[in-house]
Amino acid sequence: MRGLICGSKLSACGAVLSIWGSIMLVVLGIFFTTHSAVLITDVPFSRADIHEDPNPPHRVYNAYNTVGYNCFIAAGIYMVVGLFSCWQMRLNKGKNFLVMRQ
Helix, strand or coil: CCCCCCHHHHHHHHHHHHHHHHHHHHHHHHHCCCCHHHHHHHHHCCCCHHHHHHHHHHHHHHHHHHHHHHHHHHHHHHHHCCCCCCCHHHHHHHHCCCCCCC
């Protein structure tokens, strides 16, 4: 069958993981862009960003927003992989009907 790359189990696993990863990364992206204090340990900034800046929260908020945008981009990539997996599941379902009996 043309275009068939993954088997039925691998494509189903890819679809489930893509759905879960997309939901998780979108939620994380929302929390990062709203500057959640719980996620401060996951934001890359240095002490210079706090002490040398006349407006200290500005640099930290920019770092939060950057991480949040990266989460949204990764969620989009997960969605593309999920669409590919669903396409592969559909091709595998069609392949099952083409089996000839002897």
